[in-house]
Amino acid sequence: MIPVLLIVIPLFGGLASFFLKNEKAVRPWALFFSFSTLAFSILGLTILKNNSWLQYQVSWISNLNTSFSVKLDGMGQILCLLNAVAYPLVFISTWKTNYKKANNFFALMLLMQAGLMGVFVAMDALLFYFFWELALIPAYFLCSQWGGERRIAVTFKFFIYTFTGSILMLVAIIYIYLQTSNHSFDISAFYNATINDKSQGWLFWLMFVAFAIKMPIWPLHTWQPDTYEQSPTAVTMILSGVMVKMGVLGMIRWLMPVFPLAFYQWGDRVTWLSIIGMVYASLIAIRQNDLKRLVAYSSIAHIGLMCAALFAETQSGMQGVMIQMFNHGINIIGLWIIIEFIEREFGTRKISDLGGLAQQSPAMAFLLVVVALANIGLPLTNGFIGEFLMFNGIFASTVTKFYLPFTAVAGITIIFAAVYMLNMIRKVFYGETNSLAAAGYSLRVNEKMALAIIVVFVFVIGLYPKIFLNITQETSEFILQKVDVSKFFKR
Amino acid sequence: MNALLLTAVLGVVMMFSSFLLSKKSIIRNLAILGLASVLVVNILEMSGIIFFKIDTKGMIFFDRFALLFNTIVFASTLIYFLLSSRDMEKVGTNYGEYFALIFFILCGITLSSSFRSLLILFLGIEIISIPLYILTGSDKKNLKSNEASLKYFLLGAFSTGLMLMGIALIYGSTGTFSTVDATTSGSPTSALFIAGMLLLMFSMAFKVSAAPFHFWTPDVYDGAPTVFTSFMATIVKVAAFIAFIRLFSDEFGNIQPRWQLLIALITAVTLFIGNITAVFQQSVKRMLAYSSISQAGFMMMAIYAMNADAKEGLLLYSAAYCLATIGIFAVLIKLKDYSFEGFNAFSKQQPLLAATTTIFLLSLAGIPLTAGFLSKFYMLRAAAMTGKYLWLVIFAVLMAVVSIYYYFRVIQAMYFKEGNGQTVEASIGFKWSLILLAAIIIILGIFPNLLIYWLYF
Numbered sequence: 001m002i003p004v005l006l007i008v009i010p011l012f013g014g015l016a017s018f019f020l021k022n023e024k025a026v027r028p029w030a031l032f033f034s035f036s037t038l039a040f041s042i043l044g045l046t047i048l049k050n051n052s053w054l055q056y057q058v059s060w061i062s063n064l065n066t067s068f069s070v071k072l073d074g075m076g077q078i079l080c081l082l083n084a085v086a087y088p089l090v091f092i093s094t095w096k097t098n099y100k101k102a103n104n105f106f107a108l109m110l111l112m113q114a115g116l117m118g119v120f121v122a123m124d125a126l127l128f129y130f131f132w133e134l135a136l137i138p139a140y141f142l143c144s145q146w147g148g149e150r151r152i153a154v155t156f157k158f159f160i161y162t163f164t165g166s167i168l169m170l171v172a173i174i175y176i177y178l179q180t181s182n183h184s185f186d187i188s189a190f191y192n193a194t195i196n197d198k199s200q201g202w203l204f205w206l207m208f209v210a211f212a213i214k215m216p217i218w219p220l221h222t223w224q225p226d227t228y229e230q231s232p233t234a235v236t237m238i239l240s241g242v243m244v245k246m247g248v249l250g251m252i253r254w255l256m257p258v259f260p261l262a263f264y265q266w267g268d269r270v271t272w273l274s275i276i277g278m279v280y281a282s283l284i285a286i287r288q289n290d291l292k293r294l295v296a297y298s299s300i301a302h303i304g305l306m307c308a309a310l311f312a313e314t315q316s317g318m319q320g321v322m323i324q325m326f327n328h329g330i331n332i333i334g335l336w337i338i339i340e341f342i343e344r345e346f347g348t349r350k351i352s353d354l355g356g357l358a359q360q361s362p363a364m365a366f367l368l369v370v371v372a373l374a375n376i377g378l379p380l381t382n383g384f385i386g387e388f389l390m391f392n393g394i395f396a397s398t399v400t401k402f403y404l405p406f407t408a409v410a411g412i413t414i415i416f417a418a419v420y421m422l423n424m425i426r427k428v429f430y431g432e433t434n435s436l437a438a439a440g441y442s443l444r445v446n447e448k449m450a451l452a453i454i455v456v457f458v459f460v461i462g463l464y465p466k467i468f469l470n471i472t473q474e475t476s477e478f479i480l481q482k483v484d485v486s487k488f489f490k491r
Numbered sequence: 492m493n494a495l496l497l498t499a500v501l502g503v504v505m506m507f508s509s510f511l512l513s514k515k516s517i518i519r520n521l522a523i524l525g526l527a528s529v530l531v532v533n534i535l536e537m538s539g540i541i542f543f544k545i546d547t548k549g550m551i552f553f554d555r556f557a558l559l560f561n562t563i564v565f566a567s568t569l570i571y572f573l574l575s576s577r578d579m580e581k582v583g584t585n586y587g588e589y590f591a592l593i594f595f596i597l598c599g600i601t602l603s604s605s606f607r608s609l610l611i612l613f614l615g616i617e618i619i620s621i622p623l624y625i626l627t628g629s630d631k632k633n634l635k636s637n638e639a640s641l642k643y644f645l646l647g648a649f650s651t652g653l654m655l656m657g658i659a660l661i662y663g664s665t666g667t668f669s670t671v672d673a674t675t676s677g678s679p680t681s682a683l684f685i686a687g688m689l690l691l692m693f694s695m696a697f698k699v700s701a702a703p704f705h706f707w708t709p710d711v712y713d714g715a716p717t718v719f720t721s722f723m724a725t726i727v728k729v730a731a732f733i734a735f736i737r738l739f740s741d742e743f744g745n746i747q748p749r750w751q752l753l754i755a756l757i758t759a760v761t762l763f764i765g766n767i768t769a770v771f772q773q774s775v776k777r778m779l780a781y782s783s784i785s786q787a788g789f790m791m792m793a794i795y796a797m798n799a800d801a802k803e804g805l806l807l808y809s810a811a812y813c814l815a816t817i818g819i820f821a822v823l824i825k826l827k828d829y830s831f832e833g834f835n836a837f838s839k840q841q842p843l844l845a846a847t848t849t850i851f852l853l854s855l856a857g858i859p860l861t862a863g864f865l866s867k868f869y870m871l872r873a874a875a876m877t878g879k880y881l882w883l884v885i886f887a888v889l890m891a892v893v894s895i896y897y898y899f900r901v902i903q904a905m906y907f908k909e910g911n912g913q914t915v916e917a918s919i920g921f922k923w924s925l926i927l928l929a930a931i932i933i934i935l936g937i938f939p940n941l942l943i944y945w946l947y948f
Contacts, residue, residue, distance in 0.1 A: 061940055063803075126868075133859040144907045152907050156899065163895055167888040170868070174875045174884075 002044035003070040003121040004056050006080055007114050009037050010087075014110030014138075023102045027095065030106040034087035037113070041084035045077055045471075060127070066185040070121040074475035075322050078468065079120040079249060082329045083242050085457075087113055093337045093450035094234045097344075099146055112138040112238060119246050125173045125185040128254065132166055132246065139239065148230040158227040161220070165210035172206035175199070176258060190258050191482060197261045204262035207255050208270070214247030215303045217270075218277025228296040233340040236292070240299050240336070241329040248306055248325055252318070256310070257482035264485040267311040268400050274311075275409050278304035282416035286423070291339045291349045294424060295332065298375065301413050302328055308410060309390035312400065313483055317393020318476035323468045324386030327374070327461060331383060334371035334454040337447060338364060342428070345441040351424060356433030361442045365429045367451040372421045374458045377414060382461035387414065399485075492553060493532035493542050494561055495601045501525040502594035509587025515580055522590040523572050529597070530565040533558065537945065549669065550608035557605035559945050560733050560806060564600055567726055567813040568593070573924045574821035575718050582629050582716045589629065589719075592622035596727065603734040607741070608668045609658045612734060616654065616698065619727060620647050626722070627715040639714025646707045650697035657690030661742070670741040680746060688743055688750065695738065698731040701791055702761040705784050709768075712780035720776070721820030724783045729809035732790050736805055740797055747797060754795045755880050762788035762890040769897045776829045778897050779819065782855065785894055786812050789870050792887065795880075796873035803943050804869025810935065810942060811862035815851040818928045822848050825915045834901055835910030844917060845905045847925040854932050856898040857891055862935035867891065869939075 013033030020026050044054060057069040072080060087109075099105040115138065118131030136159070143155040173185075179199075180189040195203065213220045228236050256263050281300035288294040306324055309317035341364065342357070343349050358365035374381035377388075395407045443451070461468060505522060512518050532542065537558045579589050596619050603615030624647065628640025662668060664683035697704040712720045743750060765785030772778040790808055793801040822844050826833055838845035854863030874884050935942060 061938070063940065063943065130859040133864075137853070137858060141906070144903065152903055156903070159899070160892065160895060164889075164892045167891055168885075171871065171875070171884055171888055174868075174872050177872075178875055 001056055002040055002048060002053050003072050003076075003080075003117075005040045006037060006044075006084070006117045006121065007070070009033055009040065010110040010117065011114035014107045014114060017103050017107035017110060020103045026103045026106050027091070030110060031088065031091045033110060034084070034091055034113070037117075038084040038088055041080050044072055045081060057123075060124075064126070064185070065183055066126040067124055068127060069124040069186060070118075070127075071123045072121055074471045074473070075249060075252060076120050077471055078322055078326050079242075079245055080117060082245065082326045083113060083116050083120065085453075086238060086241050086329060086333060089333055089337075089450045089453060090234050090237045092446045094340065095446045096444065097232075097234065097340075099232075101145075105142065105146060108138040108142050109234070109238070112142070112243075116238075116242055116246065120249060123187045125177065125187070125190055125254070127185070128250075129166070129170055129173060132169075132250075133163075135243065135246065136162055136166070139235065139243065142235045143227065143231040146232040146235070150226070151230045154223075154226040154230045158223040161213050161223045165213035165220075168206045169210035172203045175203055187253075190254070193258065195259065197265075200259045200262035201265060204255070204259045204266060207259075208251075208266075211247040211250040211255060212307075214250070215244055215307065216247070216300065217274050217304065217307055218280055218300070219273070221277065221281070221300050224300060225293050225296040228299075229290065229292045233336055233343075237333045237336045240296070241333045244299070244303060245325045245329065248303070248310075248321065251307070251310055252321070252479060256313075257479055260483045260485050263311070263313075263483060264399055267313070268402060271308045271311045271400065271402070271406055274304040274307040275406060277301070278308075278410060278413040279416075282413045282420070285420045286416060288420070289351050291342065291351060291424070291428075294351075294420060295335050295339065298417060298420065299328075299332060301417065302375075305387065305390055305410055305413070308406060309393050312394045312397035312403070312406075313480060314393040314396050314398075315476055315480060316389050316396065318480060319469060319472045320386050320389025320391075320393055322472040322476065323461070323465060324383075324390060326468065327382040327386045327458075330454055330457045331371055331375045334367070334451060334458075335375065337450055337454075338368045338371070341441075341443060341447060351427050354428045354434070355431045356429070358429040359433050363448065364443050365425075367443075367448075367455060368429065369425060370455050370458060371451075372425055374462070376417045376421050380459065380462045382458050382465075385462060385465040492545060492551075493536045494529050494565065495551075495598060495605075496543055497525075497529050497532055498594050498598040498601060501529065502591050502598060505587055505591035505594055509585060509591070512587070515586050518587050518590065519572075519576050522576065522594075523569070525594070526565065526569050526572055530562065530569060533561050533565055537562065549671075550611050551602070551605050552607045553605050555946050556802060556806070557733075557737075559942075560604050560809065561601055562945075563806065563810045563813070563942075564597065564604075564726055564730060567810070567817060568597065568722075570814065570924065570928055571722060571726070571817050571821075574817065574921060574928075575721060575824060578718045578824045582718060583631060585629070589626065592626055593722065595622045596722075600726070600730040603730060604737065606734070606737065607670050609661065609670060609742075610668050612670075612738060613651075613654060613658060616731070616734065617651065619730060620651065620698075623647075623723060623727060626719040627711060629719065630716045633714075633716075635714040636716060639711045642707055642714075643711045646697070650694040650704070653690050653697075654694035657687040657694065660684070660687030660690065663687075670738065680749075685749065688746075691738065692750065692753070695731065695735045696757060699728060699735060699787050699790070700784055701757050701787055702764040702784065703757075705761065705764065705787075708784055709777055709780040712783070713774070713777050717776060717820060717824045720780075721817055721824070724779065724820070725813040725816045728783060728787065729790070729813055732787075732793075732805060732809065736794050736797070736802065739794055740802075744797065751795060751797075751877075751879070754791065755883050758788055758791040758795055759883060759886055761785070761791055762887055766890045766893040770893065772897070773831065774829045775823060775831060775834065775901060778831075779816065779823075782894070782897065783816070785890065786816075786855070788890070789867060789887065792870040792874045792883070795883070796870075796877050798873055798876055800869060800876060801873035803946060804866060804873050806946065807862065807869055807935070807939055807942060808866035811854060811866040811932065814928055814932055815854040815861075815863060818851040818925060818932075819848060819855075821921075821925065822915075825917060826913050828913060831900055831904050832908075832910070833913055834904035835908040837905040837913065840911075840913065841915055841917065843922055844915065844925065847929045848905065849902055850929040850932060852898045852901055854936070856895050860933060860936050862932045862939070865936055865939045 054072040060068045115135030122128040180193045281297045285297035374383040377383040599618030606612045624644045630636035700708040769781035793805040854861035857867040
């Protein structure tokens, strides 16, 4: 029942917001719904943990043999929690931001949350595809309506990109569906489908492209910096914090176990792509002068590491990815909150125009440094846990003979991350206070609150990751057992 | 059989009404009432209540497939009447005759969805075509309308000639007009038979405006009065598809390997030309004409696949396509400026009309939660099931991506572009009809079984 509620609450809240006449009432209204979603998400993690609460299935289109089947497994729990935490954070931190037609804005935001929840819990391929697209449509309208100057063209590029990927995935889904024994879209039927190695080879790419565009993996990333830059910050937070996780989840749940052979066959090549992407994005991030673009490129580098860790096919790497999905989401939202603040108060996002903010607003500087260090992956912070597990996983990988170069090159990007992050902090917060920063603004209470929550997450997960390790263990073991190709070679 | 007779009678009634009744509102209400009764008797026939039992010597056979399709057609036409019948007044003075012609077309559709004899097919297609030539040219003072009508008539007559020749060749090789007996008797693979099949294929491809027989479509759709374009591009087009699939499954079903590749090529070319050309259009009306070609490409996949899923899918597709396109045209008719710029800031002027139009466009583009997605899904599934020509499936989805471009251009104009927005007069009834239409599209997009179930119960 919990997963159904997680979808229905924001869905209802969103649809109702369209008809709210009072634009002032819509903020508390949306916040209320996001908090109730959060409450149910926590309930599912803590009290109502038995299967009868976490699973729900009802027949949907019977002659296609598809059902409305949703379930919260370990990975789903983490991502739903991320989604449920992200929304109140976004709403609180942008409480004072004005939007034209605010009720439509919040309605679409909540609808997007419903779509994302659906993607994270769907256990039926057609349902998964439905939610996959449904999460995209509100994002399209949000970015095109409330974004920056070049929003229409940029968002359209984003939409065409992701739509191309997803419709290719649809072809793959139909082909797997035809290979299942009883023509069913159910996930277990997909896992047991007999697909020969030749078909796996090309079906893998049809699906991989969809996920790679969403994540994004180099060279399919070109929509991402523009879109993050042009979208309203509240939407960017969701896009980068939560929506990219759709791609990672899709890869873990729908790609790895369905095409184990192809996953092994193409593993090295895809890992090379993601490693190249990491280096490429890091180098570009070092040269960026725009705060939003800097964070956008750093995000590409982080996601690349996740992809590489997945293809290592180790327990540590897999759990690292699942934990890092949460960490990355939380940390990047923290960065966006600060960027939003800087842009609003100082009217610029250019690093070269800013300087010495720390003297006037020490609280902001402290919070940003914590989040930035977590983003680099300093010990004690959550980023360290995730990245350590992933590096460990890549290095211990038995499916590739390139584990050493992979680890080495990926490791270099961590240094790059330190370079661009610390550089940014130095230029923006320290040094001489220029005329722009001299006015001195301090964070509002709501922003402090949101950032404080994020800092708590940073340290709690950094110091005691066991909670999340326990949740993800079962799922990652299950996936790894499915993906193990050695059983195909033994006679 | 109920609907066949009733539509013919109603056609005559409407013809008389044009000079017997003076008030236009009475004529309109009579037509809507008549159509509603046609819908009712057709549904009654589906549940086994047949008013007229006529022995047609096996030339006409109302199976579930035909009856369900007729229901879709009558329901779509009813919605079309509700939305657009007022706008027919602006076309010319012969209000009653327009309705009469439409009823005759419906009569022809009933024939061409249920034929079991090539002669009935010919009869059905002709009964559809001739009133259409007149409707196309009904804006008598407009040069473009006249040109469109003449063009349509000449090319249409040519394709009818091809069809007749094909029927003659097939009769020559099998000795029967019946589509179901031909496969058992005679020699279905003789050169004569194959030549006849090709001629029939070409003429049907012309009627559904599949490339490379599509050249008449943009000009005729653009030239005809917009109210009638709406009818031609939707209901008439899917009716031709039903005739097409019925002909090829009954008559040529057992020699599928012989024509499958050719149909696959026609499908691919249709998708390509329809989508790519639509991208470059400046007028929404012309864009919709090309979009109808590209949608025809998707429907051609049903004929290519020719399995049970393809038939289910084609029914769903016809419903989804008709409803969405009728909706868009109903809004378009109200506008004065048909260019993409004409839609600028339309959402500020008419939020409800813009929202429903968005749903129709999303459905045409094939976004989930709309009937358009599931119908495209059925087509892809049917084509994938054949296990052949994978490239066609991949090509089709890539073309669907192209179609996003021109459908979303309208959405962008309505919501994100600045402008004054055209003033539009929309009555309350019109708005409610649009809401109803959008609701049907979404409900079919979630529960397609509500429609497909009727095929089997």
